[in-house]
Amino acid sequence: MKISILSQKESWINDYLSRWILDLSGEHEISWVHRQDALKGGDILFILSFWSIVARRYIEQFSSAVVVHESDLPKGRGWSPVSWQILEGKNIIPITLFRAAEKVDSGEIYLRDQIELEGHELIDEIRKKQAMKTIELCKKFIESYPDILEKGIPQKGEVTYYRKRTPEDSRLDISKTLHEQFNLFRIADNEKYPAFFDYKGQRYILKISKFSSMKND
Structure with missing residues (x-):
């Protein structure tokens, strides 16, 4: 398959993505970019730690475009959900893989899991667990593709948003x-x-x- 990965150039997650992409490149045609206008289309687009809404014209170049977000959607849409939930005292952080949509974090849900913390981890340890679970969900999506597209579940319930941290x-x-x-x-x-x-x-x-x-x- 032709798989593209879009991440922010400055994101911490890139160190983890680089290893995963090396593994993927042995089985699929992989494109990893940091600007949405560099996308060339294909089968799957993974949008991971990208800090802007991706325009529809780029999304439509792919058979499927998905996002990974660390909250129990539709609760906790928006920015820095892991940080906000840790400040709330949570050690179990939900993580969701869902279809990219025009409205932020609103698409149908394909996969859910959780990041488990013990309450002592500092930022680098938290990020490692977050990255590993993100990649795990992406792997599951690839393994289940394209059948998984028929199993998307619309988001239901109260919608809440986290603001951008400064x-x-x-x-x-x-x-x-x-x-x-x-x-x-x-x-x-x-x-x-x-x-x-x-x-x-x-x-x-x-x-x-x-x-x-x-x-x-």
Whole structure:
């Protein structure tokens, strides 16, 4: 089959996709791009960690176009669903593979699963689990294609949205304990959007890592 993968050039998930794509290339014709206008059409388009809505004219070049999103759709449409759910105190994060549609995160659902966390994982560990489950769903879709297209289920229930996170969302409240804000530390990226607080006119950055990880370096 002709399979295309569209991901944001700056996305962390690319490190994991590159390994999967090497495996796929032995069985299928693979195109991996970071701009929607670079899409050339084919059988399946996987839209993974891409930060814009893909235009219909590009979607229609493929027999099927699907997205993976980490929420129990239609709840939790929108941005950064893993981070928002961790801040809500959740350790079981639903993950859904569904048909790409014009309205964000609204297409028929083909596959559901979940990411299981223990509550101690930091951002790199969370991302690894997220990426592995994303690729697992994509593999299942390929294995079941095209029969799986007849099994799509329309989304039903209350629709909710998560807003886009900004660097300001990594702000710590110095009146609260570390325990109270531990989940915020877990999802903070030490380089791109580290946890911080302002005090007496100065800004302070706090970075977090596991001692066990430091011992292994």
